[in-house]
Amino acid sequence: MQTDLFSFSDSMEEIEKEIRECKKCPLHKTRKHAVPGEGGHRRRVMFVGEAPGRREDELGRPFVGAAGKFLDELLSSIGLTREDVYITNIVKCRPPGNRDPTDMEIKLCSPFLDRQINLLNPRIICPLGRFSSKYILEKFGFQMESITKSQGKIYKTDKILILPMYHPAAALYHQYLKEELRKSFNILKALMEEEDL
Numbered sequence: 771m772q773t774d775l776f777s778f779s780d781s782m783e784e785i786e787k788e789i790r791e792c793k794k795c796p797l798h799k800t801r802k803h804a805v806p807g808e809g810g811h812r813r814r815v816m817f818v819g820e821a822p823g824r825r826e827d828e829l830g831r832p833f834v835g836a837a838g839k840f841l842d843e844l845l846s847s848i849g850l851t852r853e854d855v856y857i858t859n860i861v862k863c864r865p866p867g868n869r870d871p872t873d874m875e876i877k878l879c880s881p882f883l884d885r886q887i888n889l890l891n892p893r894i895i896c897p898l899g900r901f902s903s904k905y906i907l908e909k910f911g912f913q914m915e916s917i918t919k920s921q922g923k924i925y926k927t928d929k930i931l932i933l934p935m936y937h938p939a940a941a942l943y944h945q946y947l948k949e950e951l952r953k954s955f956n957i958l959k960a961l962m963e964e965e966d967l
């Protein structure tokens with residue numbers, strides 16, 4: 771009941787504003803721009819990356835650097851554009867030097883992602899990389915053994931389908947991961963057809 775009331779009164783504009791003004795963790799001191807996320811606000815497919823990189827921090831938009839170019843290519847390979855999906859990150863500000871996000875940063879920032887998920891009510895979530903896969907799987911009651919074992923598998927609850935994938939940035943340096951990501955996108959395509967999305 772609480773959750774329903776909460777999501778009815780929330781809006782993406784409000785969440786984005788709060789993210790841009792957030793000072794809950796030290797990342798706000800080094801960021802140029804917080805990166806709330808973007809895409810069709812009513813879309814049923816959501817991608818969740820790790821945290822903004824340098825280019826994303828400069829522009830305030832998710833996945834606009836080299837990894838983003840590859841993500842665009844993967845989306846286009848199954849006939850999608852950014853407008854067909856919603857793209858965000860588990861941590862909304864850039865960790866300096868692109869280091870991994872800390873447990874504390876994830877803990878403090880993930881309530882924004884939770885609200886985005888409540889609001890968008892996605893049918894499919896594709897977490898990208900090990901940090902967001904662990905967070906999303908555990909949030910919905912699954913255990914993640916490792917990204918290698920979880921990626922490309924579909925985890926189902928009544929409400930939601932989770933399809934963890936390798937992170938596109940990792941795939942830039944490893945041809946094998948590129949192929950695995952292409953396979954995951956084909957699984958996503960089939961899933962969207964099955965779900966009539």
Ligand code: URA
Nearest residue numbers: 819820821822832833
């Ligand atoms: N890597 C991410 O995880 N997110 C971005 O927005 C860009 C690169």
